[in-house]
């Protein structure tokens with residue numbers, strides 16, 4: 359269970375945050391007194407702290423300094439009554455995750471807290487290179503696979519982690535670039551400093567520029583207060599630039615300058631700020647081709663790849679598929695309350711013959727969906743999706759799930775009931791969310807902004823849900839073909 363702590367002498371703030379997470383997996387603890395905060399943090403595992411800057415007994419910033427001594431990586435979101443840029447900057451320099459200005463907006467609180475929870479997870483959940491012991495122990499995210507190809511990758515992680523150089527992680531979509539980036543960070547000398555991830559493909563140019571470099575009030579329409587960018591906020595830490603090939607040339611030039619002399623200016627600002635960040639970047643794009651086409655800067659490319667790690671696609675890893683299948687079967691049995699003991703020989707042969715363009719993430723999704731539908735304890739080919747059969751749907755047992763989604767839902771509900779689920783509400787919602795998101799992303803050809811607009815949720819929430827459900831745009835679009 360995720361736990362967040364809200365500290366504010368204004369009870370309305372605590373009530374609003376509690377409302378934001380009603381019925382969710384997030385447990386909201388509240389306190390109105392500064393003196394209670396440290397004992398609460400020591401007693402409970404707090405994932406995110408929402409902290410009023412103007413507490414009656416103590417300044418929130420001073421309290422944050424004390425908290426940093428106990429837990430240097432706890433994401434703190436400051437809540438301020440007024441948009442006072444000096445205090446805000448002070449807070450961000452202290453390593454605050456972000457800040458919110460009252461009156462609070464439910465959607466914004468949800469989105470920011472969800473992002474902070476994800477950030478906490480990225481920093482904390484250890485990425486463990488597989489060993490028998492690690493698999494048994496099952497804590498954190500495991501990097502499964504002992505193929506010679508992956509052993510070579512682990513060796514490179516070990517070789518580069520402690521060196522203070524920028525690393526470019528390359529690999530196809532879903533092949534584990536983010537996991538490898540986190541493994542590098544966790545084994546680095548900067549592992550007690552923050553790790554912030556920015557997806558360069560997820561934001562429009564101005565927003566990405568402001569996310570990375572910050573902006574001054576009035577720098578562009580909508581910039582109604584000063585904002586500290588991730589490079590400044592992450593001073594001393596590590597930034598993960600995901601989908602780095604999607605940065606515009608303007609932003610590339612700014613990142614290059616930052617890499618050359620660790621200096622930056624906020625958007626619309628004149629002050630030069632010095633910062634010290636290590637960059638781990640990742641891409642599945644052909645940067646050499648982009649350079650040849652004038653879409654990516656050669657000088658930046660060289661700076662980013664002081665060291666390069668290439669993750670092999672799943673289809674090229676000898677023997678890893680079986681191990682990953684075993685691991686995910688165990689994981690999903692637990693999550694879905696199933697008791698599937700293994701795959702039939704034909705199912706395994708199908709999995710091995712398939713190309714896995716979406717790599718591990720696609721394998722996860724295929725297994726999860728198939729396990730959700732399966733009525734037997736051995737996963738037979740009829741439960742596998744059509745793409746594994748070259749597009750032709752496998753024959754399902756008569757009378758089951760051949761028809762509409764409505765029929766499939768009835769079958770699913772019957773299965774839940776017959777296995778005595780005590781979590782039908784959550785499991786059915788997840789089932790429907792899977793379909794809803796896949797449907798909408800299909801309709802919008804994978805455009806997440808349009809999909810979020812259709813769904814009436816923010817793009818951040820959509821991305822969060824996609825990640826939680828293991829949905830990737832490539833897969834959704836591919837399913838349409």
Ligand SMILES: Nc1ncnc2c1ncn2[C@@H]1O[C@H](COP(=O)(O)OP(=O)(O)OP(=O)(O)O)[C@@H](O)[C@H]1O
Pocket residue numbers: 499500501502503529530531532533534535536537538600640642718719722830
């Ligand atoms: N070797 C592995 N062992 C176990 N799980 C893995 C492994 N590699 C990847 N995964 C899982 O597969 C999913 C995709 O991994 P990740 O997000 O790191 O891929 P990525 O290459 O960064 O994807 P994208 O290109 O979409 O950004 C995650 O859920 C991750 O935990």
